[in-house]
Amino acid sequence: MSVKVSQLIGMDIYSDGATMVGKVYDVIIDLQKGEVVRLTLEPIRASSKDEAKRIFREKTVMYKSVKAVSNIILISPNMGSMDDEEEAPTMPQKPLPYSAKYKRGGF
Structure with missing residues (x-):
């Protein structure tokens, strides 16, 4: 059974x-x-990097801990919102400009 991502919003999460x-x-x-990585339990509004990490650690659930999705979302208790296995995502690196990829060495 497949579920649209938009259908997950507002669903209850139970262990x-x-x-x-x-x-x-x-x-x-x-x-x-x-792929879906995490489900958030509240808005991510952080004023600092440390606060963002705390919110990701305490107020999100790793999607790999989801066991079933139907009328509710069922998760494994050992992999719930406190999962530190994966750090909060950092700001994405800016891609190198096209010219940087083709620079000649030594010049």
Whole structure:
């Protein structure tokens, strides 16, 4: 069964121990891989990098911890919102300009 990303917004998230974790506020997608990475439980409004990391650690759920999606989202308790396995994403590196890719060495 497939689910549209837009259908995830507002869904209740429960652990498989029947504990409510929260509601999906937003979905974070890795555009390079084309997959859902995290579900956020509240808006990510951070004024500093450290605050953004804290919010990602405490107020998001790794999508790989999702066991099932139907009327609710069911997650594994050992991989819930406190999963430190993956750091909060850093700001993307700016791509090198076209000319930098073809510079000749030694000049």
